[in-house]
Amino acid sequence: KRFEDVFPIIANELLGYIRGEGMPKDAVEWYEKNLYHNTPGGKLNRGMSVVDTVEILKGEALTEDEYLKAAILGWCVELLQAYFLVADDMMDASLTRRGQPCWYKMPNVGNIAINDAFMLEAAIYHLLKKHFRSEKYYVDLLELFLETTFQTELGQLIDLLTAPEDHVDLSRFSLEKHHLIVVYKTAFYSFYLPVALAMRMRGIEDEAAYKLALSILIPLGEYFQVQDDYLDCYGLPEHIGKIGTDILDNKCSWNINTALSHATPDQLSVLESNYGRKDPVAESRVKEVFSQEPIALPRRFETYEAESYTKITELIESVDESGGMKRAVFTSFLNKVYKRSK
Amino acid sequence: KRFEDVFPIIANELLGYIRGEGMPKDAVEWYEKNLYHNTPGGKLNRGMSVVDTVEILKGEALTEDEYLKAAILGWCVELLQAYFLVADDMMDASLTRRGQPCWYKMPNVGNIAINDAFMLEAAIYHLLKKHFRSEKYYVDLLELFLETTFQTELGQLIDLLTAPEDHVDLSRFSLEKHHLIVVYKTAFYSFYLPVALAMRMRGIEDEAAYKLALSILIPLGEYFQVQDDYLDCYGLPEHIGKIGTDILDNKCSWNINTALSHATPDQLSVLESNYGRKDPVAESRVKEVFSQEPIALPRRFETYEAESYTKITELIESVDESGGMKRAVFTSFLNKVYKRSK
Ligand SMILES: [Mg+2]
Numbered sequence: 001k002r003f004e005d006v007f008p009i010i011a012n013e014l015l016g017y018i019r020g021e022g023m024p025k026d027a028v029e030w031y032e033k034n035l036y037h038n039t040p041g042g043k044l045n046r047g048m049s050v051v052d053t054v055e056i057l058k059g060e061a062l063t064e065d066e067y068l069k070a071a072i073l074g075w076c077v078e079l080l081q082a083y084f085l086v087a088d089d090m091m092d093a094s095l096t097r098r099g100q101p102c103w104y105k106m107p108n109v110g111n112i113a114i115n116d117a118f119m120l121e122a123a124i125y126h127l128l129k130k131h132f133r134s135e136k137y138y139v140d141l142l143e144l145f146l147e148t149t150f151q152t153e154l155g156q157l158i159d160l161l162t163a164p165e166d167h168v169d170l171s172r173f174s175l176e177k178h179h180l181i182v183v184y185k186t187a188f189y190s191f192y193l194p195v196a197l198a199m200r201m202r203g204i205e206d207e208a209a210y211k212l213a214l215s216i217l218i219p220l221g222e223y224f225q226v227q228d229d230y231l232d233c234y235g236l237p238e239h240i241g242k243i244g245t246d247i248l249d250n251k252c253s254w255n256i257n258t259a260l261s262h263a264t265p266d267q268l269s270v271l272e273s274n275y276g277r278k279d280p281v282a283e284s285r286v287k288e289v290f291s292q293e294p295i296a297l298p299r300r301f302e303t304y305e306a307e308s309y310t311k312i313t314e315l316i317e318s319v320d321e322s323g324g325m326k327r328a329v330f331t332s333f334l335n336k337v338y339k340r341s342k
Numbered sequence: 343k344r345f346e347d348v349f350p351i352i353a354n355e356l357l358g359y360i361r362g363e364g365m366p367k368d369a370v371e372w373y374e375k376n377l378y379h380n381t382p383g384g385k386l387n388r389g390m391s392v393v394d395t396v397e398i399l400k401g402e403a404l405t406e407d408e409y410l411k412a413a414i415l416g417w418c419v420e421l422l423q424a425y426f427l428v429a430d431d432m433m434d435a436s437l438t439r440r441g442q443p444c445w446y447k448m449p450n451v452g453n454i455a456i457n458d459a460f461m462l463e464a465a466i467y468h469l470l471k472k473h474f475r476s477e478k479y480y481v482d483l484l485e486l487f488l489e490t491t492f493q494t495e496l497g498q499l500i501d502l503l504t505a506p507e508d509h510v511d512l513s514r515f516s517l518e519k520h521h522l523i524v525v526y527k528t529a530f531y532s533f534y535l536p537v538a539l540a541m542r543m544r545g546i547e548d549e550a551a552y553k554l555a556l557s558i559l560i561p562l563g564e565y566f567q568v569q570d571d572y573l574d575c576y577g578l579p580e581h582i583g584k585i586g587t588d589i590l591d592n593k594c595s596w597n598i599n600t601a602l603s604h605a606t607p608d609q610l611s612v613l614e615s616n617y618g619r620k621d622p623v624a625e626s627r628v629k630e631v632f633s634q635e636p637i638a639l640p641r642r643f644e645t646y647e648a649e650s651y652t653k654i655t656e657l658i659e660s661v662d663e664s665g666g667m668k669r670a671v672f673t674s675f676l677n678k679v680y681k682r683s684k
């Protein structure tokens with residue numbers, strides 16, 4: 001709630017800026033709708049994790065000013081995600097997002113949503129300049145956002161080439177491809193970026209600390225995405241808040257890639273002729289094969305989850321806290337993620 | 343030619359980077375096609391004007407290293423333009439650009455072009471970091487690109503809201519709207535950005551010098567765009583290298599706005615029922631009215647051109663050269679633009 005209350009502040013700063021540039025009323029109102037439709041309304045995990053991490057690193061409550069600055073960085077991560085999602089929904093021809101129509105599906109929007117996505121991204125750098133220009137770490141913030149943006153776009157590109165929405169070709173899939181897509185498309189911006197921003201805000205300058213954080217947060221992000229993929233098929237709709245569509249949508253998910261790497265020839269041919277078809281009967285054939293031995297996804301997921309937990313816990317234990325880093329940054333992430341059902 | 347030869351160097355740097363990140367072969371090849379299809383191939387005026395300006399400011403020939411750095415900044419401006427144009431063609435539903443199909447119209451591209459546009463933008467910041475990270479003015483370069491991007495997107499937004507490709511409503515048009523669209527959508531990135539980048543590279547730090555440059559280059563950019571609009575209707579196809587389509591496309595151009603502000607009631611109704619229709623007969627009715635008194639665009643353009651030239655010349659004469667600025671920076675632009683027919 002405290003975090004959410006910061007959004008209108010930054011929206012007003014952005015709208016005040018463009019009003020001050022003499023933009024006509026209809027353009028100001030359009031940008032306002034764009035900002036409010038696309039930025040709040042999600043789970044805000046990424047944004048709030050910036051604030052949480054700054055608090056853990058400080059080790060005591062934040063001042064008003066510190067809270068505001070951390071929350072602004074958090075909202076910049078949410079703006080970055082909004083930018084990606086507006087575009088992703090257009091490229092995937094999706095219809096809804098967070099229980100409402102996708103932005104490009106709203107009345108009179110259509111392809112204007114491309115420029116609207118750009119303007120969500122531009123908001124980040126306007127806010128960074130306004131609030132951080134005089135900080136020693138300003139250029140580090142700029143580079144963090146800019147590099148993470150490129151990485152996420154690379155992940156999106158491999159995803160688009162590997163799993164086009166309208167053309168099924170399972171020979172392009174592999175667990176290595178899945179790994180690459182997940183790391184680039186999700187883990188950098190969802191896990192590393194929020195923590196690295198918080199570390200910069202706390203004045204951590206040792207590059208080795210960033211490398212170490214990366215080496216823990218990327219596996220954590222991958223584990224999170226594997227869960228997301230698994231829950232898309234095996235989670236309860238009342239827990240995950242939606243009905244999974246990864247099989248229908250030809251997604252390059254952990255489920256299909258794990259299945260492909262363990263399938264018998266008969267199972268393989270069922271997968272090949274039923275995966276990624278917009279047909280609920282084909283979908284249930286795929287689900288059936290997913291659960292059959294030797295594929296047995298529930299059993300393999302249990303093993304994967306246990307191994308990931310052990311591996312990440314070991315990485316966290318190796319963290320040296322003398323340079324200002326805290327193991328609790330990572331354990332708080334891991335505890336939120338481990339054995340989640342939603 | 344020397345400028346053009348720098349493009350393969352930067353393309354290889356970008357492709358080497360993503361190869362080094364472990365991107366699959368198809369993704370590297372895709373990015374290569376994206377870069378080459380969209381970045382070179384235009385007139386390269388904006389990119390080359392960075393190099394020209396650095397040379398004028400230095401007052402003697404550039405060293406190899408200076409040339410390369412200026413050319414990289416120039417190509418970053420061209421990458422920024424490529425990013426805008428890929429998206430603009432999608433939003434305008436255009437079919438061709440620079441004599442070849444628009445990128446999104448190429449086989450298998452479609453909406454992936456949205457992410458491809460993002461990756462053209464990302465290239466800019468990768469190159470700036472690689473080549474300018476250790477320069478004192480690095481953060482100024484970042485801010486120049488980031489702020490100009492936001493301004494151009496604002497211009498695009500007003501343009502999209504004022505002149506939607508599929509809905510004609512001349513009551514939204516006005517010369518003030520035209521001014522705002524031209525300044526934000528074109529003048530900042532095409533005129534101010536290249537000069538400001540060159541000034542940074544030459545070590546000019548006085549903020550007043552940037553304000554002064556802006557105060558000359560924005561009117562110059564506006565004058566350039568008015569010419570572009572005028573030539574779309576009155577230029578010779580063999581000079582301008584294309585057949586103008588602004589009337590058919592419902593463009594918010596200088597021609598229609600000037601016509602609207604001087605039309606008789608009868609002329610107004612001809613314009614209202616014929617502008618922006620995809621119909622060559624309607625187009626020629628509009629052209630006829632454009633040339634009739636009291637609208638008389640050729641006469642009004644001649645006056646506009648003479649007045650602009652005088653005004654800009656006066657602005658240039660007032661430039662103080664003691665801080666490293668040179669009047670020749672502006673006169674070289676003005677001479678390229680004045681009374682051009684192509
Ligand atoms: Mg999607």
Ligand SMILES: [Mg+2]
Binds near residue numbers: 088091159
């Ligand atoms: Mg997608």
Ligand SMILES: [Mg+2]
Binds near residue numbers: 228229232
């Ligand atoms: Mg999912």
Ligand SMILES: [Mg+2]
Binds near residue numbers: 430431434436
């Ligand atoms: Mg266009």
Ligand SMILES: [Mg+2]
Binds near residue numbers: 433
């Ligand atoms: Mg356009």
Ligand SMILES: [Mg+2]
Binds near residue numbers: 570574
């Ligand atoms: Mg034109």
